[in-house]
Amino acid sequence: MIYKGKYKISSPYGDRKLNGIVSFHKGVDFVGLESKEIISPVKGIVKSSAIITDKSNLTWEWGNYIRIDTEDEYRLFFCHLSERLVRVGQKINVGDIIGIEGNTGYSFGSHCHFEVRTKDNVSIPPIDYLEKLQQNEELTIEKAIKIIQENATLDDNTMKYLSFYKYSDSLILKLAQAINKNK
Numbered sequence: 001m002i003y004k005g006k007y008k009i010s011s012p013y014g015d016r017k018l019n020g021i022v023s024f025h026k027g028v029d030f031v032g033l034e035s036k037e038i039i040s041p042v043k044g045i046v047k048s049s050a051i052i053t054d055k056s057n058l059t060w061e062w063g064n065y066i067r068i069d070t071e072d073e074y075r076l077f078f079c080h081l082s083e084r085l086v087r088v089g090q091k092i093n094v095g096d097i098i099g100i101e102g103n104t105g106y107s108f109g110s111h112c113h114f115e116v117r118t119k120d121n122v123s124i125p126p127i128d129y130l131e132k133l134q135q136n137e138e139l140t141i142e143k144a145i146k147i148i149q150e151n152a153t154l155d156d157n158t159m160k161y162l163s164f165y166k167y168s169d170s171l172i173l174k175l176a177q178a179i180n181k182n183k
């Protein structure tokens with residue numbers, strides 16, 4: 001996710017009507033409800049950190065924006081920021097604060113237009129991308145135990161019993177993965 005706390009989506013990805021004109025919204029508009037700090041959902045490198053004021057260049061609409069490229073060659077765009085807190089070439093880790101949500105560029109109200117593009121510059125649904133990231137997040141034993149307890153409603157004694165088993169670590173990870181797959 002691109003916020004630490006709660007957020008809402010003010011405009012989803014896809015066709016939308018703005019002032020009577022239907023156009024394709026290539027990103028998702030997020031509004032942070034608890035914090036306006038934008039965090040990176042992935043590891044990557046900052047490719048752009050800029051504001052373009054020349055209105056003949058359409059990128060001016062993004063206001064203050066940051067582009068992060070990931071190791072698997074996705075391009076992430078964070079737009080309309082009030083502040084940019086990273087510089088071009090900087091390496092970014094998951095959870096690093098990269099900027100502050102704002103209302104710069106072609107924007108009406110504070111939000112972050114978040115866009116994900118492939119290396120061929122084609123936009124893809126950002127929510128699907130973020131959900132996949134969360135699924136791939138490294139599963140630790142502690143996280144796995146939590147998933148199993150929450151979903152299989154096993155009590156503490158049963159979990160303790162499971163943990164004594166010789167191969168318990170790999171078994172617990174496999175169980176949690178199976179639960180995640182079926183969600």
Ligand SMILES: [Zn+2]
Pocket residue numbers: 011025027028029112113114
């Ligand atoms: Zn938008």
